Amino acid sequence: xxxxxxxxxxxxxxxxxxxxxxxxxxxxxxxxxxxxxxxxxxxxxxxxxxxxxxxxxxxxxxxxxxxxxxxxxxxxxxxxxxxxxxxxxxxxxxxxxxxxxxxxxxxxxxxxxxxxxxxxxxxxxxxxxxxxxxxxxxxxxxxxxxxxxxxxxxxxxxxxxxxxxxxxxxxxxxxxxxxxxxxxxxxxxxxxxxxxxxxxxxxxxxxxxxxxxxxxxxxxxxxxxxxxxxxxxxxxxxxxxxxxxxxxxxxxxxxxxxxxxxxxxxxxxxxxxxxxxxxxxxxxxxxxxxxxxxxxxxxxxxxxxxxxxxxxxxxxxxxxxxxxxxxxxxxxxxxxxxxxxxxxxxxxxxxxxxxxxxxxxxxxxxxxxxxxxxxxxxxxxxxxxxxxxxxxxxxxxxxxxxxxxxxxxxxxxxxxxxxxxxxxxxxxxxxxxxx
Numbered sequence: 001x002x003x004x005x006x007x008x009x010x011x012x013x014x015x016x017x018x019x020x021x022x023x024x025x026x027x028x029x030x031x032x033x034x035x036x037x038x039x040x041x042x043x044x045x046x047x048x049x050x051x052x053x054x055x056x057x058x059x060x061x062x063x064x065x066x067x068x069x070x071x072x073x074x075x076x077x078x079x080x081x082x083x084x085x086x087x088x089x090x091x092x093x094x095x096x097x098x099x100x101x102x103x104x105x106x107x108x109x110x111x112x113x114x115x116x117x118x119x120x121x122x123x124x125x126x127x128x129x130x131x132x133x134x135x136x137x138x139x140x141x142x143x144x145x146x147x148x149x150x151x152x153x154x155x156x157x158x159x160x161x162x163x164x165x166x167x168x169x170x171x172x173x174x175x176x177x178x179x180x181x182x183x184x185x186x187x188x189x190x191x192x193x194x195x196x197x198x199x200x201x202x203x204x205x206x207x208x209x210x211x212x213x214x215x216x217x218x219x220x221x222x223x224x225x226x227x228x229x230x231x232x233x234x235x236x237x238x239x240x241x242x243x244x245x246x247x248x249x250x251x252x253x254x255x256x257x258x259x260x261x262x263x264x265x266x267x268x269x270x271x272x273x274x275x276x277x278x279x280x281x282x283x284x285x286x287x288x289x290x291x292x293x294x295x296x297x298x299x300x301x302x303x304x305x306x307x308x309x310x311x312x313x314x315x316x317x318x319x320x321x322x323x324x325x326x327x328x329x330x331x332x333x334x335x336x337x338x339x340x341x342x343x344x345x346x347x348x349x350x351x352x353x354x355x356x357x358x359x360x361x362x363x364x365x366x367x368x369x370x371x372x373x374x375x376x377x378x379x380x381x382x383x384x385x386x387x388x389x390x391x392x393x394x395x396x397x398x399x400x401x402x403x404x405x406x407x408x409x410x411x412x413x414x415x416x417x418x419x420x421x422x423x424x425x426x427x428x429x430x431x432x433x434x435x
Contacts, residue, residue: 002035004316005323009037009056009081011109013074013098014090015065017174019047019375022340022359023301024090025368027315028054030304033364034316039085041077048360048371065170070097071104078108086110086319088276088299092123093170095297110322112275113226119297122273126167126205128295135270137263138284138291141208151194152187154206161185163207164193171201183209210282210291217241218257218281218290219249220264221303223317224274231327232317233306235260242343249302250343254336254354259290267292276314278303304357305338341369342376 010031014024024042032038032054043061044050050058059077062069070093078085087109089095099119102111121127125142132139141158145151155162161183166172169180178200184190194204210216215237222233240251260281268277278300280293299314307313310330312320320327335354339347341361348358361369 003311003325003328004031004034004036004319005325006035006037008110008319008323009039009083009085010315010319011039011041011074011077011081011085011087012090013070013087013094014040014042015062015070015093015170016091017043019044020342020372020379021047021049021090021301023299023303025049025052025360026301026304027088027090027299028052029362029365030307030313030315031319032056034311034319036319039077039081041073042090046375048368048375051367051371052365053367054365065093065174067093067097067100070094071101074098074101074105075108078105084108084110086322088315088318090298091170092296092298096120096123096170099297112224112318112322114274115272118271118273119275122271122277122295122297123170124167124202125165125169125294126203128292129205129207131271132267132292135267137267138289140210140291140293142205143207144203144205145190145194148191148194151204151206152191155184155187155190158206158208160187161209162190163209164190165205165207166200166202167205168202173199173201176200210284212282213285216283216285218255218260218283219252219300219302220260220279220281221277221300221306221314222264222268223276223314223321224268225317225321225327226274228269228272228274230265230268231321232308232312232314233303234332235264236302236305236338240344240347242340248340248343249300249338250340251347252302252305252338254305254332254334256332256334263290263292267295273297276303276318302338302340302359304359305336307336307357308332342372 012027028038028040028049037056038054039057039059040055041059041061044058062073089098096119098105099114099117126144129139129142143154145154163181164184165181172178172180190206197204217238218235220235222230224230234254235257236252237255238249238252241247242250264279276299278296281290282293283290303314308330310328312328312330317327333355337352337356339356340359341348360372
């Protein structure tokens with residue numbers, strides 16, 4: 001018998017078009033395995049998620065990522081379901097939209113009692129810096145230039161390289177070459193980024209660079225229940241990232257860390273935050289302090305890493321809490337691993353004595369894993385000619401290696417024209433963690 005109230009469905013909503021978003025599949029499986037009817041609002045055309053047997057019903061995505069578009073779509077789906085459902089946003093744009101429209105959505109959905117616009121404030125990179133300063137949580141020195149010349153001067157002041165961020169990355173145009181976070185290596189680069197502020201849709205901020213290194217990148221997931229108690233998660237260590245040193249967690253381990261746990265619980269308590277969260281930290285190799293880099297008011301893609309002995313994770317914790325069911329007291333499983341197979345295939349094959357969860361493959365839901373590999377092969381084939389051309393540029397024109405590479409380029413498959421596989425297999429937030 002399920003611990004969850006299976007009479008109450010769950011609605012998952014995501015606006016970005018990344019077909020390789022394994023966190024969506026994790027949420028679908030977690031709730032579906034517990035017997036909950038899962039309704040997914042997302043663009044899953046060509047995505048492996050649509051093949052999961054745990055999806056009760058797929059719904060078309062909002063026509064745009066504006067909060068009003070998302071709210072209207074949610075109300076349309078609610079009218080079809082015709083009974084209250086637990087609502088779980090899976091990206092920042094959706095979390096912000098739900099926060100803004102809470103009063104309008106509350107009759108149709110079960111939602112955490114989030115104070116005011118707190119989800120929007122923590123997702124905003126500039127607001128987050130101010131919040132950290134207010135509650136004395138370490139955060140990289142962050143400055144907000146007010147002109148192109150000031151951006152150049154600020155970059156010099158912080159020291160190069162520095163980190164440039166758009167404060168509200170969910171507002172970036174989807175077809176733009178702008179990224180939510182980049183490492184700037186010159187004052188000119190900072191100036192040129194500032195000149196694109198209007199296009200980006202939010203403020204540019206510049207941040208002190210904390211160099212990456214072994215055992216420096218950490219994350220903490222959890223669910224803050226109605227009393228503010230943090231449940232269903234824990235601290236983890238990022239062992240491998242994709243892209244290397246600059247992206248999402250390809251291999252993560254559940255690793256006890258009293259400092260990260262204490263910082264997380266103090267921050268959640270001081271802010272009065274309620275709901276699911278995913279925090280990213282980087283430890284300063286010089287001082288040893290853990291600096292908060294990002295506060296995501298939603299499940300992180302690797303949230304299934306923190307599945308305890310009672311089967312509790314953050315999405316199950318939210319469903320249980322909002323349906324007034326007791327949360328089971330499970331035992332943590334430190335050392336447990338989470339591996340994203342397409343980004344770390346060899347890690348997926350190594351022994352895992354403390355247990356491991358794969359992002360895509362699951363014995364009780366095989367279709368998404370097979371679909372992912374087919375999609376990944378097409379994605380790799382599309383990128384192959386570009387990579388080979390870059391190699392071709394390196395040797396001299398008379399070098400025999402150049403002729404071999406040029407022939408390989410000529411023989412390579414033509415790029416796939418599927419728009420869902422545009423050169424953007426990571427969301428902007430996932431590409432953002434590049435420092």
